Amino acid sequence: MPDKRTVHVIITGFGGQGIVMAGEILGKAATLYDTKHATMAQNYGPEARGGACSSQIIISPEEILFPYIEEPEILVCMSQEAYTKNIKTLLTEGTLIWDTDLVHTRKTDMHFKTFHIPATRFAEKLGSKMMANIVMLGFLSAVEHLVHAEALKKAIADSVPAATKEKNIQAFTAGREYGNSIVKGLLKLEQAKHQD
Amino acid sequence: MLAKEVKTGMHFINGDEACCEGALAAGCRFFAGYPITPATEIAEAMSRRLPELGGIYIQMEDEIASMATILGASWGGVKSMTSTSGPGFSLMMENIGLGICTETPCVVCNVQRGGPSTGLPTLVGQGDMMQARWGSHGHYEIIALSPSSPQEMFDMTILAFNLSEQYRLPVMIMADEVVGHMTERVVVPREEEIEVIDRRKPTVPPEEYNLYHADADGVAPMANCGDGYRIHVTGLTHDERGYPAMDAKSHEKMVSRLVGKIRNNKDKIIRTKNSYLDDAEVVVVSYGISARSAMQAVRDARKEGIKAGLIKLETVWPFPENLIRSLAPQVKGFLMAEINGGQMVLELERCAGGACPVGLVSNFGGAIISPGLISNAISRIRRGTA
Amino acid sequence: MTTQKAPKAIPPHPMDSLLRTERMPHIWCPGCGIGTVFSAVLAAIKNTGWDPDSIAMVSGIGCTGRMAGYIRLDSFHTTHGRALPFATGLKLAKPETKLIVVSGDGDLFAIGGNHFIHAARRNMDITVVCVNNFNYGMTGGQQAPSTPLGAKTTTSINGSPEEPFNFCHLASACGATYVARWTAMQVRSLRSSIGEALHKRGFSFVEVIAPCPSSFGRRNRMGSALEMLKFYHGRSVIRGDIDPKDATMDIDREIVVGKFVDIERPTFMDHYEKINRSQMPQWRSMHPDHQKGR
Numbered sequence: 001m002p003d004k005r006t007v008h009v010i011i012t013g014f015g016g017q018g019i020v021m022a023g024e025i026l027g028k029a030a031t032l033y034d035t036k037h038a039t040m041a042q043n044y045g046p047e048a049r050g051g052a053c054s055s056q057i058i059i060s061p062e063e064i065l066f067p068y069i070e071e072p073e074i075l076v077c078m079s080q081e082a083y084t085k086n087i088k089t090l091l092t093e094g095t096l097i098w099d100t101d102l103v104h105t106r107k108t109d110m111h112f113k114t115f116h117i118p119a120t121r122f123a124e125k126l127g128s129k130m131m132a133n134i135v136m137l138g139f140l141s142a143v144e145h146l147v148h149a150e151a152l153k154k155a156i157a158d159s160v161p162a163a164t165k166e167k168n169i170q171a172f173t174a175g176r177e178y179g180n181s182i183v184k185g186l187l188k189l190e191q192a193k194h195q196d
Numbered sequence: 197m198l199a200k201e202v203k204t205g206m207h208f209i210n211g212d213e214a215c216c217e218g219a220l221a222a223g224c225r226f227f228a229g230y231p232i233t234p235a236t237e238i239a240e241a242m243s244r245r246l247p248e249l250g251g252i253y254i255q256m257e258d259e260i261a262s263m264a265t266i267l268g269a270s271w272g273g274v275k276s277m278t279s280t281s282g283p284g285f286s287l288m289m290e291n292i293g294l295g296i297c298t299e300t301p302c303v304v305c306n307v308q309r310g311g312p313s314t315g316l317p318t319l320v321g322q323g324d325m326m327q328a329r330w331g332s333h334g335h336y337e338i339i340a341l342s343p344s345s346p347q348e349m350f351d352m353t354i355l356a357f358n359l360s361e362q363y364r365l366p367v368m369i370m371a372d373e374v375v376g377h378m379t380e381r382v383v384v385p386r387e388e389e390i391e392v393i394d395r396r397k398p399t400v401p402p403e404e405y406n407l408y409h410a411d412a413d414g415v416a417p418m419a420n421c422g423d424g425y426r427i428h429v430t431g432l433t434h435d436e437r438g439y440p441a442m443d444a445k446s447h448e449k450m451v452s453r454l455v456g457k458i459r460n461n462k463d464k465i466i467r468t469k470n471s472y473l474d475d476a477e478v479v480v481v482s483y484g485i486s487a488r489s490a491m492q493a494v495r496d497a498r499k500e501g502i503k504a505g506l507i508k509l510e511t512v513w514p515f516p517e518n519l520i521r522s523l524a525p526q527v528k529g530f531l532m533a534e535i536n537g538g539q540m541v542l543e544l545e546r547c548a549g550g551a552c553p554v555g556l557v558s559n560f561g562g563a564i565i566s567p568g569l570i571s572n573a574i575s576r577i578r579r580g581t582a
Numbered sequence: 583m584t585t586q587k588a589p590k591a592i593p594p595h596p597m598d599s600l601l602r603t604e605r606m607p608h609i610w611c612p613g614c615g616i617g618t619v620f621s622a623v624l625a626a627i628k629n630t631g632w633d634p635d636s637i638a639m640v641s642g643i644g645c646t647g648r649m650a651g652y653i654r655l656d657s658f659h660t661t662h663g664r665a666l667p668f669a670t671g672l673k674l675a676k677p678e679t680k681l682i683v684v685s686g687d688g689d690l691f692a693i694g695g696n697h698f699i700h701a702a703r704r705n706m707d708i709t710v711v712c713v714n715n716f717n718y719g720m721t722g723g724q725q726a727p728s729t730p731l732g733a734k735t736t737t738s739i740n741g742s743p744e745e746p747f748n749f750c751h752l753a754s755a756c757g758a759t760y761v762a763r764w765t766a767m768q769v770r771s772l773r774s775s776i777g778e779a780l781h782k783r784g785f786s787f788v789e790v791i792a793p794c795p796s797s798f799g800r801r802n803r804m805g806s807a808l809e810m811l812k813f814y815h816g817r818s819v820i821r822g823d824i825d826p827k828d829a830t831m832d833i834d835r836e837i838v839v840g841k842f843v844d845i846e847r848p849t850f851m852d853h854y855e856k857i858n859r860s861q862m863p864q865w866r867s868m869h870p871d872h873q874k875g876r
Binding site: 423 | 602605634635636638640650651654655656657658659660661664666667668669670671672673674675676678679696697699700850854858867868869870
C-alpha cells in the first residue's frame with residue numbers, strides 16, 4: 001500500500017552511477033504513472049562534477065511547496081563519501097539504505113531503520129554495473145512503498161535506452177525480489193561491513 | 197517522421213526544459229543565445245528541438261549579439277527568444293532598449309542567480325527585478341512575468357510570447373535558479389487548446405501604411421521585412437512613419453505611446469494569483485520561487501488561526517498597483533518575500549502609500565527563504581511589532 | 583556639421599526609386615565621401631535587377647549608418663556596433679532576403695569588432711560595405727581603430743598613439759569569401775566590387791577609403807574634400823589578387839586597393855541545413871503563416 005505521507009528521499013553516490021537518473025525515475029513514476037506529486041531538486045556546483053552526486057526527491061499526495069530537503073526520511077547511499085557526508089541529515093526515525101559492498105557503515109548509525117543490498121554486484125551479474133541504480137530502485141520499492149512497482153517499471157522503460165529496457169526491468173525485479181525476501185524474512189541479510 | 201511541435205501529454209522535466217517547450221508551443225522558431233548557468237539548459241533544449249522543427253538555433257559570441265540577433269529575427273517575421281542569467285542580462289540591456297524603442301516582439305528569459313557580478317552562478321537569486329524594470333537607459337514600460345514552477349515556466353513562456361506579439365515589445369520571464377533546475381510534472385495541453393496570439397498585420401496598402409500608426413489600443417500593426425512595405429526601423433526617436441524626428445515634441449509623442457500602450461492596458465496585462473484574501477489581515481506578496489515558501493507560510497498561519505493571505509505576482513511588471521491600494525486600508529499589513537535586499541518591496545510600499553505597515557522577508561541570494569521566517573514575520577506584522 | 587537647404591525644384595535623380603526622397607536633404611556634410619559610396623551602393627543594387635522587396639539594409643550608428651534611413655528598402659538602423667548580429671537574425675529568419683550592412687570603421691571594428699569577426703567566421707551570407715574615414719565623424723572626429731598612428735583627432739590632439747587595424751586583412755583572416763578595398767575616387771571599380779560582393783554567397787566585405795573633410799581632414803590639415811580625395815587616390819596602388827596581409831593600408835606610404843579575396847566557402851546556412859537535415863527530411867518554413875494548423 002503506497003505511502004500517504006510526504007516523503008523526502010535523498011539518493012546519493014558518485015558521478016556516473018546514474019544517481020540523478022534514479023531520482024528522475026522515481027519522480028516520473030510518482031507523477032506520470034502514479035497519482036502523486038513529486039519535486040526533484042538537483043545539487044549543482046563544483047561538487048556536482050565527477051565526485052559526489054545526489055538527487056533530492058520529495059513525493060507527496062499533496063502539492064509540494066518547499067522544494068528543498070533539509071532532513072530526509074529516506075537516505076540511499078551508493079558511496080562511502082555520500083554516506084559520511086549525508087548521514088547526519090537523516091531523521092532519527094528515518095530509513096537508511098546502502099550498497100553493501102560500497103559503504104562501510106558505523107555501528108552507531110544502526111538505530112535507523114536499515115536495509116542494504118549489494119546492488120552493484122547484482123548489476124554486474126546481470127551484465128552491467130551501470131544498472132546498479134535500477135537494482136537499488138527495485139530494492140527501495142520493496143522496503144519502502146513510495147510508489148507502485150508497476151509505475152516504477154513504466155518509468156524505467158521510459159527512461160533507459162530502448163535496447164537496454166529488458167535488462168533494466170530484470171535489474172529492477174532482481175532488486176525488488178531481494179528486498180521482498182528480506183522484508184518477509186525469507187532471506188537473511190548479508191553481513192554489513194562496519195567501520196568500527 | 198516529423199517532430200512534434202507541441203509535446204502534448206505529461207512530462208517530468210525541469211523548468212528550463214519547460215520554458216523551451218512553452219516557447220515552441222507558442223510558435224517560437226528562433227533562438228540566439230550564449231550559454232550561462234543556470235539558463236544553459238534552455239539553450240541546450242532549444243538546440244535539440246529547433247532544428248527538428250525547421251527553426252534556427254544559433255550560439256552567438258555574447259549576449260549583446262544574442263539580443264540584437266533575436267530582434268533581427270523578429271523583424272524577419274519569426275518569433276524569437278533568448279535566455280540568460282544576471283551577467284548576460286546586463287549585456288542585453290542595450291538591445292532590450294532597441295527592442296522597446298522599435299517595438300519588436302520577442303522574449304527574454306532570465307534565470308536569476310545571486311549577484312552582483314559573477315556572484316553565485318549555481319545558486320538562486322531574485323536580484324534583477326529592478327534591472328528588468330529600469331536596466332536599459334531612458335524611460336519606458338515593460339512586461340515581466342515570474343514563474344514559480346516548471347509548469348508555470350511552460351505556461352508563462354507561452355503567455356510571454358502572446359503578450360510580446362500583442363503589445364509589440366520584448367517580454368521578460370524573470371525565473372530563478374531553483375525554478376529553472378527543479379523537476380516536476382508539466383502538463384502540456386493539446387495543440388488546439390493552446391491560445392497563440394500573432395502580431396497584428398497591416399490592413400492597408402504600403403502607400404497608406406505607417407509603421408507606428410497605432411490602433412485604438414496604442415499598438416500599431418507590424419509589417420515584417422520583405423512584406424513589401426519598405427519599412428524603416430530606427431532606435432532614434434522617430435515619427436509615425438518610423439523616420440528619425442529629433443525634437444522634444446516628437447520624443448514626447450513617441451515615449452508617451454510606448455508608455456501608454458502598457459499603462460493603458462495594464463488591467464488586461466496584470467495577472468496575480470490570490471489566495472485567502474477575502475478576510476486576510478496580513479497579506480504576503482511574493483513571486484517566483486519565494487511565492488512557494490510564502491504559500492507554505494500562509495497555510496501554516498491559517499492552521500494556527502491567523503488570517504493570512506497571499507498575492508502571488510504572475511506579472512511582476514506592471515505591478516498590481518490598484519489591488520494593493522484597495523487592500524491597504526483594510527489589512528494590518530503587507531509582507532514582501534523576495535531573494536534580494538528589498539526591490540519589489542519598494543513598489544509595495546509605494547502602493548500601500550503609508551496606509552498600513554509593509555515588511556520584508558529576504559536574503560541576498562544563495563538560498564531560498566524558509567517558510568518559517570515568513571511565518572514569524574506574519575505574526576510580527578499581525579501583532580503590530582514589525 | 584552643416585546641412586544644405588533643399589533647392590526649390592529638385593530634378594529627378596536616377597536613383598529616386600531607391601531613395602526616400604521625402605527625407606532629403608540628408609545630414610552628410612558637403613564633400614563627405616559617404617554620398618559617393620551611397621550612390622555606388624544604390625547603383626550596384628539597381629544593376630542586380632533583384633526585386634527591391636527582397637533586399638534589406640541594416641546599419642549601425644554613425645554617419646554611414648544613416649544610409650539605412652535614406653534608402654527605400656526595408657531598412658534597419660540599429661544600435662552602435664550591432665548591425666551584424668541584427669542582420670544575422672534577419673538573414674536566418676528570412677534566408678531568401680539579400681542583406682547589406684553599411685557602417686563606418688568605428689561601428690564595425692571598435693564597438694562591433696567582436697561581431698564582425700564572428701559573422702565572417704560563420705560565413706553569414708551578408709554583404710558589408712565599410713566607409714573608412716579614419717575617425718568618428720558624426721560626433722566631431724574622435725580617435726577610431728582606423729586612425730593612423732600620429733593622426734590628430736579630438737581625443738588624440740597630439741596624434742594617435744595607437745596603430746590602426748588593416749580591415750581587409752582582418753576580414754580575410756576571419757574567413758570572408760570576398761574582400762576588396764577602393765578609395766572613394768575609384769567609383770567604377772567600387773560599384774563593380776559592391777556588385778560582385780552582392781552576388782557573392784557568403785560574407786563579402788568592401789572597404790572604401792573616404793574623406794571626412796569636416797573633422798579628420800580639417801584637424802590633420804588635409805585641405806578640401808577634393809584635395810583629400812585626390813590625396814587618397816594618389817596614395818593608392820592597385821594590386822589585384824595580392825595576399826590580404828600585404829594589402830598595406832598606410833596613408834603615409836601607400837593604400838593598396840583592389841580585390842584581395844574571392845573564394846567559395848559553405849555559408850552558415852549551408853552547414854546548418856546539411857547537418858540538421860537528417861533530423862528533418864523536409865525543411866519547413868519557420869514563419870507563423872506557413873506553419874501547419876496556424
